Amino acid sequence: MNKNPPTSIPTRRARQRTxxxxxxxxxxxxxxxxxxxxxxxxxxxxxRAASLGPAGFLAAAWTPRxxxxxxxxxxxxxxxxxxSSLLGLLVAWxxxxxEFPGRRIxxxxxxxxxxxxxxVAGLVYSTLYVEKGWLGQILVPVGIKGAYSRLGIVLVLxxxxxxxxxxxxxxxxxxxxxxxxxxxxxxxxxxxxxxxxVVLPGILPAVVTGFALALAxxxxxxxxxxxxxGNMPFKTEIAPVLIVSRLEEFAYAEATAIAxxxxxxxxxMLIVVNVLQQRLARxxx
Amino acid sequence: MTLSRPSSRPLVTVALLVAVALSVLTTGxxxxxxxxxxxxxxxxLLNVSYDPTRELYKDINTAFAKHYLAEHGTEVSIKQSHxxxxxxxxxxxxxxxxxxxxxxxxxxxxxxxxxxxxxTDWQHRFDNGSIPYHSVVVFVVRxxxxxxxxxxPDLDRDGIEIITPxxxxxxxxxxxxxxxxxxxxxxxGSADDxxxxxxxxxxxxxxxxxxxxxxxxxxxxxxxGDVHLTFENEAHLEVDESKGALxxxxxxxxxxVDPPVAVVDGNVDRKSTRHAxxxxxxxxxxxxxxxxxxxxxxRPWTADAKGPPAGFPEIETxxxxxxxxxxxxxxxxxxxxxxxxxxxxxxxxxxN
Numbered sequence: 291m292n293k294n295p296p297t298s299i300p301t302r303r304a305r306q307r308t309x310x311x312x313x314x315x316x317x318x319x320x321x322x323x324x325x326x327x328x329x330x331x332x333x334x335x336x337x338r339a340a341s342l343g344p345a346g347f348l349a350a351a352w353t354p355r356x357x358x359x360x361x362x363x364x365x366x367x368x369x370x371x372x373x374s375s376l377l378g379l380l381v382a383w384x385x386x387x388x389e390f391p392g393r394r395i396x397x398x399x400x401x402x403x404x405x406x407x408x409x410v411a412g413l414v415y416s417t418l419y420v421e422k423g424w425l426g427q428i429l430v431p432v433g434i435k436g437a438y439s440r441l442g443i444v445l446v447l448x449x450x451x452x453x454x455x456x457x458x459x460x461x462x463x464x465x466x467x468x469x470x471x472x473x474x475x476x477x478x479x480x481x482x483x484x485x486x487x488v489v490l491p492g493i494l495p496a497v498v499t500g501f502a503l504a505l506a507x508x509x510x511x512x513x514x515x516x517x518x519x520g521n522m523p524f525k526t527e528i529a530p531v532l533i534v535s536r537l538e539e540f541a542y543a544e545a546t547a548i549a550x551x552x553x554x555x556x557x558x559m560l561i562v563v564n565v566l567q568q569r570l571a572r573x574x575x
Numbered sequence: 576m577t578l579s580r581p582s583s584r585p586l587v588t589v590a591l592l593v594a595v596a597l598s599v600l601t602t603g604x605x606x607x608x609x610x611x612x613x614x615x616x617x618x619x620l621l622n623v624s625y626d627p628t629r630e631l632y633k634d635i636n637t638a639f640a641k642h643y644l645a646e647h648g649t650e651v652s653i654k655q656s657h658x659x660x661x662x663x664x665x666x667x668x669x670x671x672x673x674x675x676x677x678x679x680x681x682x683x684x685x686x687x688x689x690x691x692x693x694x695t696d697w698q699h700r701f702d703n704g705s706i707p708y709h710s711v712v713v714f715v716v717r718x719x720x721x722x723x724x725x726x727x728p729d730l731d732r733d734g735i736e737i738i739t740p741x742x743x744x745x746x747x748x749x750x751x752x753x754x755x756x757x758x759x760x761x762x763x764g765s766a767d768d769x770x771x772x773x774x775x776x777x778x779x780x781x782x783x784x785x786x787x788x789x790x791x792x793x794x795x796x797x798x799x800g801d802v803h804l805t806f807e808n809e810a811h812l813e814v815d816e817s818k819g820a821l822x823x824x825x826x827x828x829x830x831x832v833d834p835p836v837a838v839v840d841g842n843v844d845r846k847s848t849r850h851a852x853x854x855x856x857x858x859x860x861x862x863x864x865x866x867x868x869x870x871x872x873x874r875p876w877t878a879d880a881k882g883p884p885a886g887f888p889e890i891e892t893x894x895x896x897x898x899x900x901x902x903x904x905x906x907x908x909x910x911x912x913x914x915x916x917x918x919x920x921x922x923x924x925x926x927n
Contacts, residue, residue, distance in 0.1 A: 353912075355917070355920070413789075416797065417792075420799060421799075422798040423797065516785045517789060520783060522783060524921070535741070535744055538743060540665070
């Protein structure tokens, strides 16, 4: 980039102008939207929580029970995001590279979790995995408890976060140049080498982005989890349930304090992942 | 459609959505003026209620509209909103333009009163402390009552699993907790006895659903637990739905469930709907209203009534005051942060 001759800059600017007409207006609408939809609500959230003062904040958001809930939320979300990104990579690869009957239907099905009210998913999953459910009848006797357990939480979180992991990776795989892979093979690279050294570096940044989106989605999920987790304090209670409990007491500030911790966790994870993703992208070039 | 190919499709989608939204909005707006004939004035009421009353108010609304048109020559159409009682209360406080609220618990209406939208004397506006009907917490058990559950002490036996929603997030859950707690006091036990009983009960509660209907699904659809604590009206729906797989057991005594109603003064005065709103809630006390209430298994209130309303089994009841002093006390000491319910759950090797 730095080596570009300075003369090229004006032409690039001119081109950008034609590509994006009404730049001022678009920028104004964009920033207005971001401020109105994200910044102001988040600011209100933090202000509410701040009204408690440091001691009150800790008393509301850092109790043993709340810490246990963060651990459950974070642990299950991390597990779900890891599974989703690996599974997402596989599904995206299959959808892009393989031709088989029903591929388009499968492709459309990927978006279903986004459209389905997640409470429905939670209810269906828990009905399937309880001791008397279709799957539970087989799984519970061999010691796999898919309902009212942490495993259950991970299951529904994979369900709600998988579309993000797939849809982020898919276009990147589509844009991969098959010639490069063929060239690598012709130059004597094994299949594994071709995948690890040629294909993976190109798609890894997208996989990481998918991981981040899946994680953020999973951390805030409420509707599906409450139906399958059993909500037992210190065991399967997630942080959003505590927020709802406090709201029931009309304790807004205390509820937002928990929300702020959750938000902080989510944001710091996203930052870490973003840095990682940028490094990977730089290495890939 | 995938997210992968940028195309003009998003624009088309947005345009379509906007078009649909606009058409819905315009038809929605044109309806009120379109349906009423030129001579009949018409008004609209919004009743903000909680989940289990959906079927009840559907019937009440139809009957009331007929009644009000005959009586006052005005067409009323009543819109309903149903969700968890606590969140409905917060929605009204935050600006949902309810004309009347018919909520699950006293604190939910009192919170609106504290915000100023409902006058503080709301409990004296209608008979029986503005409680037109009540219910009781009863047991639902599997067909044939295989565990022989007849009264509260039976729930204390080893191996009996109890299904009830989380009292911190559910009004139904709060009443079940109060019923269990009060049953010990009513039998002559001390507060310590009640604490022990309730603790043992919740230790054998394998799932804490966040709402009443979720707990119903856990018990009836997923087959978990031996006994489900719930409101009598909900129990009837659950048993009817199960087609013979479940049955109701009435304990000797239980808590009286008192769902209060109130006119939202701040909203009706601004919308000039006070007359209809008051008539609407008053209708719940009329013979016709009571018949509908009873049909949906709520016990209608009757002045100087002896014994239960016709068709309802006898059951000894106690109220919140008896079980916990007052709702404020209950919310703080039993269900508040660090209260009796929280104390049941302690960090314990936190494994699964």
